[in-house]
Every structure is written in structure tokens, then in C-alpha cells.
Amino acid sequence: MRIVTYNVEWFNTLFDDAGRLxxxxxxxxxxxxxxxxQTAALGHVFRSLDADAVMVIEAPDTNRRRSTVRALTQFARDFDLRARAVRTGFPNETQQQIALMFDPAVMQAGHDPKSSPDAPAFDGKYRVDLDVDAQPETIRWSKPPLEVAVITAAGPLRMIGVHAKSKAPHGAEDGAAxxxxxxxxxxxxxxxxxxxRKRVDAHLAAGDDLIVLGDFNDGPGLDEYEKLFGRSGVEIVLGEDGPLGLYDPHGRMALGRKVGALPTTARFKRKDQPYLQALLDYVMVSPGLRVKAPQWQIWHPFDHPTCYHDPVLRDALLLASDHFPVVLDLGI
Incomplete structure (x- = not known):
């Protein structure tokens, strides 16, 4: 089974209000x-992936006039994709939804949000103290994670699609700001x-097979402010490597390496500057899935040999988005 996370930059602007490209x-x-x-490039990338399920980050919008499901269903129809069924969760106001596209002949999937006293549903509020004032702050998700219950021929599993808070200082008027x-x-x-991570702990305690995937806007050693808090968000979600830890080889590699090359999943253009590359996108699996012969790939147009030696696919990846697909192949 092939499961993918793919952040598609400005996917929403490629559709009209009727969901047509x-x-x-x-x-x-x-x-x-x-x-x-961009449309042709995305069609080529999605067809080349031929995935059983794609967690689309920055999917088309849902509002009074527009529908994520309608747009992505039409997209799948236009490009004859197997992953033609679409599920969404709590909508948000950012024009960047989270959606699961999947092959209904291979799996069934439904939005299935959970809640507990120490981890409310992701459309709610969470209070936690992360500074030194002993006063908890109220936290909300601008893009609530998509919790999905999946049924496959091999049995049930859970997916959580994530688009975590960006750390970029948008709106700053000077250096201090x-x-x-x-x-x-x-x-x-x-x-x-x-x-x-509280939600992850609950699923692992219940014995669920779990995949957490998406754009974390973070990674070990990604910025200097990590020193103020001791660890990155990715480290928190992964947990300790062991029976209660999630696993993503790229994340674990970044955790264990202070110098040297690291994989990257995103490539950003900066005005009159070289491109900036970063490891932002992950597919994390629970211990029960780690024994299912998982294989991870980042479809980077220059780093992945197959993508690089296919000029059409290489160019499509560059035109389609500033992020590249992260692919998990599982033996189920």
C-alpha cells in the first residue's frame, strides 16, 4: 500500500467556485x-505517484461557495486517479484545508475526531504553559488536524493529517518584532x-496502528530559537524511539546528526537569493506498522534518482509545488 503526504502550494487558486480546474x-x-x-504538473505528479492514499496539505478551500471535496473529486476525475474519494475534517478559514484522497477499492476512510480530558478535539482549545510565567496559554489550531479511521483488507488503522503552525515572523516591522x-x-x-502527542499516546495505549503525516513547519535544528525550548515539535511528536515512539527515518536521521547532509522535502525561492531547502514534511508510523516492511522516499526532483532521470517528472515536481511528496510504501 502506498501512502503519501503532499503539500500543494496554492492548490486553492487553481479551481473556480464550482470546483472546476x-x-x-x-x-x-x-x-x-x-x-x-501548475495544473498539468500536478496531474502528472499525482498520476506518477499512483498512490492508494494522499494526505493533501493546503488542499482547496471549503466555504459558503467552495467545496474541498467537490474540487478534489473533479481533479481526480480530470486526471483519472485511483485516489478519487475525498474526506475532510474540521474546516478552517485559511484557504488551506487538509484532505485525504484515497482509492475506495482499496480502503474505506472517514473523519473520526477523538477527544479526552487532556487532549480535546482539534477544533477546540488547549491550555499549556510553555514559558516561565506559570500561566498556561490558550492554543488553537488554525488548521485542525484531520483524524481519519481507515479500514483496509489487512485491518483498521488510524491517520492524522497535520499542518502545524508556521514559525515565520510574518508582519514584523523591524528586527526586534x-x-x-x-x-x-x-x-x-x-x-x-x-x-x-497526547492524541498519539492515546492511540498507542489503545494498540492502534497509526500514521501521522503532513507538514510540521519544523524539524530538529531548523532554527536558532529551538535552543530556548530544548527540542523541536517533530521530536515531541516522534517521542522516544521505542515501544511508544513513532518512526520516520528522515526525522530520526535529523535527530542523530549535528553536521552533514540531511534529506529535504521543500525548496523555497527567495528574491535574488539561492533557494532555501528544508526538511518539513514527515510520515511517522507506529511500532505495529514499522514491522510491515515500510519504505520511505522523498520525491525530490534532484535528490531522488528516478525523479531526476525523468525530465518530465522532474520538471513537473518543480512546477507543481514548493514541497515534494513524501511516500511510504507499506507491506499491507
Whole structure:
């Protein structure tokens, strides 16, 4: 079974309110990419992945006029994708939903949010003290994680799709404001990951097979503010490597390496500067799934040999998004 997480930059702007693709030469919201180019590129990438399930991060919007399900169902139809069924969770107001596309011939899936006294449902509020004032802050998810109950021929499993808080200091007017906002955003991102880890603990205690996947906007050693809090959000969600830990080889590699090359899942253009690359996207599995012969790949257009030596796929990955798919192949 092939399970993918894929953050698609500005997916929402490729659809009209009826959920139809805008397949013309107007500019997409991606820099120097038309809607026709991005649409064709995404179709090629999704077809090449041929996944049983794709957790789409930054999926098209749901509001009074628009529907994530309608847009992605039409997208799957336009490109004849096996992953043609769509499930969403709690909608948000950011125009960046989280959605699961899946092959209904292979699995059944439904939104199944959980709640407990120490970990409320992800559309609620969470109180935690992450600074030194002994006063807990109230934390909300701007993009509530998508909790999915999945049934496969091999049995049930759980998925949680995640788009954690960005730590970028958007709106800063000067250097001091940038530092203050960056620290505040990191605090919120860590609190979200503590909240998510509580949910992970509950599933592991219940013996559930679990996959946590998506964009964490974080990773070990990713920024200097990590020193203020001692660890990254990814470390919190992964937990200790063992019977209660989740596993992602790229995350574990980053945890164990202070110097040297690391895999990357995103490539950002900066004005008049070299591209910035980062490891932001993960597919974490519980111990019960780790014994199912899992194989991870990052479909990076320059680092993955198959992608690099296929010029059409390589160019499609570059045109489609600033993130690249993270692929998990499981022996189930």
C-alpha cells in the first residue's frame, strides 16, 4: 500500500467556485508559473505517484461557495486517479484545508475526531504553559488536524493529517518584532505538537496502528530559537524511539546528526537569493506498522534518482509545488 503526504502550494487558486480546474494561461499564485502549467504538473505528479492514499496539505478551500471535496473529486476525475474519494475534517478559514484522497477499492476512510480530558478535539482549545510565567496559554489550531479511521483488507488503522503552525515572523516591522513573533510562533507550534502527542499516546495505549503525516513547519535544528525550548515539535511528536515512539527515518536521521547532509522535502525561492531547502514534511508510523516492511522516499526532483532521470517528472515536481511528496510504501 502506498501512502503519501503532499503539500500543494496554492492548490486553492487553481479551481473556480464550482470546483472546476482553471486551465488557462493566467498566472497561478506560484511565482512565474501559469495555472495551466501548475495544473498539468500536478496531474502528472499525482498520476506518477499512483498512490492508494494522499494526505493533501493546503488542499482547496471549503466555504459558503467552495467545496474541498467537490474540487478534489473533479481533479481526480480530470486526471483519472485511483485516489478519487475525498474526506475532510474540521474546516478552517485559511484557504488551506487538509484532505485525504484515497482509492475506495482499496480502503474505506472517514473523519473520526477523538477527544479526552487532556487532549480535546482539534477544533477546540488547549491550555499549556510553555514559558516561565506559570500561566498556561490558550492554543488553537488554525488548521485542525484531520483524524481519519481507515479500514483496509489487512485491518483498521488510524491517520492524522497535520499542518502545524508556521514559525515565520510574518508582519514584523523591524528586527526586534521579528524575534518576538518568531519566538511566539515557535511556542504555539510546540504547544500544537504537545497536544498532538497526547492524541498519539492515546492511540498507542489503545494498540492502534497509526500514521501521522503532513507538514510540521519544523524539524530538529531548523532554527536558532529551538535552543530556548530544548527540542523541536517533530521530536515531541516522534517521542522516544521505542515501544511508544513513532518512526520516520528522515526525522530520526535529523535527530542523530549535528553536521552533514540531511534529506529535504521543500525548496523555497527567495528574491535574488539561492533557494532555501528544508526538511518539513514527515510520515511517522507506529511500532505495529514499522514491522510491515515500510519504505520511505522523498520525491525530490534532484535528490531522488528516478525523479531526476525523468525530465518530465522532474520538471513537473518543480512546477507543481514548493514541497515534494513524501511516500511510504507499506507491506499491507
Amino acid at each position: 482553471i486551465d488557462d494561461d493566467s498566472w497561478s499564485s506560484r511565482w512565474n508559473v501559469t495555472k495551466r502549467q 521579528a524575534v518576538r513573533i518568531a519566538i511566539e510562533n515557535r511556542r504555539k507550534q510546540l504547544a500544537q505538537c504537545v497536544w498532538l
